Amino acid sequence: MAEAVTGRSGASRGWRRRAARWAEPLRWTLLGVAVLVLVVFLVAQRQSTDVSYGESPATAAIPEGSAGELTDASVPSVAEMTALVAAEPVVRLPGAVATWDEQQVREVIGDSDTRILVAPPGLDKAERDLIRDVENATVRVVGTEVSGGIYQAVPDTIPSWRARFATHDVTGSLVALIANLRDRPTPPDVDPLTWRDPAPAELAAVAADLRAHGRHVAPGATLTGVPEKAAAAAFPAGARYVALPYQAPGEPLPRYGPALAGLFPDTPIVVLYGSWVEYHGPEAEQFADIAAATFYAQFGDRLSRYAYPQDNVLGAWLDRVTEIRYAGVFERPLPYRPFDPLRVALPALPWIFAGCVLVFLILSVRSLPRVAGLAAPVVRGPGVSSRLAGLTALAVEMSLLTDRRSDPALVRGIAALGAAREALDERLPASQVRRLLADAEAELDAAARTMAIPAYRPSAYLRGRLS
Known part of the structure; x- marks a missing residue:
């Protein structure tokens, strides 16, 4: 019976003790979690100059001579080239490919003594150094790279890139460089290329190859095969490819792209004119310009100096297409990206950190009064002590006279007095001590009434004890 009577207050005290036991380790555990989350978050925020697009192929540095870009072409000695340049205003070394509009270049040269030395593409660094050592050459053209003095003329528009890499035409670069060397205004750019529709027989031959093999390689083109891995990443649904050799300068280029896009709707069409890549098909109006501008702005210098096979040019261009797709510029299906738990959880880490710190502070504030002796106000005074002592004395006297009917109330009263004494010793709030004393007084009063002894009513x- 005593166990039943004391169950409520005993359970309350037991719960408080258990809470006090686990609050301290929980507090420090949360602090450790907060520190760990902070470290993970800060490490994930490290700065880097590397740029990547998901898991897209990265364009690594290509050592000279490792991609078939060097040829067997060679140049004479510096003395021999100096003599040739002194004898002729324009010297074309064997294997030179650069062409230009002679009238436009002659107009910008005027009456100046401008001498041009033209060398073939695919020279190694030592041979290019020999070209630069020819001091009486005003302008040097290596492949289609145009330089003179401390300057180098670089295309910066799609028409000028197309002219250089589809036909080896360097008119715009020559005109701009010579005008700059002569301190004259640069004439406006003029697109030197014109287009024509392919003849029915030409289109039929190309379309037949595309249906049968997915690609067409014209005579003179250097494409041996489409890079399968790069093509699958760039165009998962498949594409069709046409490879043409460098086009003759001054002649219209056959515009295969639009015609083939009509024959193969919703299919990417990739057409190579030499080292120039044209795209037609889905989202061509926006995608083609972005792919061309970003690709030739990065690789234009290497393509100008060297003689890359079309396999290499197409592979690098397909990698760029994949990077653009990974960038999410267009609403096209993105390649598979492995699940990254850190990437998913990273936005939540600051909130986890803040929550751990907040709970740590709350638990620290709750434990501070017990540590510093600053607990909430408790009952400390002669009135409470006297009341507790008086009720305890009353319980002792009543215990000598109670019977089976009054025992339960007396036991409950004694249990409440024990809880009140413990609360007073543990410096619990005053309201809790008063509530326990009130419970004890009510139980003792019930026992006195059961015993029919009015003098034992609390x-x-x-009143008689304190008087």
């Missing part, structure tokens, strides 16, 4: 007993 109100009378304490």
Whole structure:
């Protein structure tokens, strides 16, 4: 019976003790979690100059001579080239490919003594150094790279890139460089290329190859095969490829792209004119310009100096297409990207950190009064102590006279007095001590009434004790 009577207050005290036991380790555990989350978040925020697009292929540095870009072409000695340049205003070394509009270049040269030395593409660094050592050459053209003095003329528009890499035409670069060397205004750019529709027989031959093999390689083109891995990443649904050799300068280029896009709707069409890549098909109006501008702005210098096979040019261009797709510029299906738990959880880490710190502070504030002796106000005074002592004395006297009917109330009263004494010793809040004393007084009063002894009722007993 005593166990049943004391269950409520005993359970309350037990719960408080258990809470106090796990609050301290929980507090420090949360602090450790907060520190760990902070470290992970800061490490994930490290700065880097590398740029990547998901898991897209990265364009690594290509050592000279490792991609078939060097040829067997060679140049004479510096003395021999100096003599040739002194004898002729324009010297074309064997294997030179650069062409230009002679009238436009002659107009910008005027009456100046401008001498041009033209060398073939695919020279190694030592041979290019020999070209630069020819001091009486005003302008040097290596492949289609145009330089003179401390300057180098670089295309910066799609028409000028197309002219250079589809037909080896360097008119715009020559005109701009010579005008700059002579301190004259640069004439406006003029697109030197014109287009024509392919003849029915030409289109039929190309379309037949595309249906049968997915690609067409014209005579003179250097494409041996489409890079399968790069093509699958760039165009997962498949594409069709046409490879043409460098086009003759001054002649219209056959515009295969639009015609083939009509024959193969919703299919990417890739057409190579020498080292120039044209794209037609889905989202061509926006995608083609972005792919061309970003690709030739990065690789234009290497393509100008060297003689890359079309396999290499197409592979690098397909990698660029994949990078653009990974960038999410267009609403096209993105390649598979492995699940990254850190990437998913990273936005939540600051909130986890803040929550751990907040709970740590709350638990620290709750434990601070017990540590510093600053607990909430408790009952400390002669009135409470006297009341507790008086009720305890009353319970002792009543225990000598109670019977089976009054025992339960007395036991409950004694249990409440024990809880009140413990609360007073543990410096619990005053309201809790008063509530326990009130419970004890009510139980003792019930026992006195059951015993039919009015003098043992707490109100009378304490009044007589304190008087």
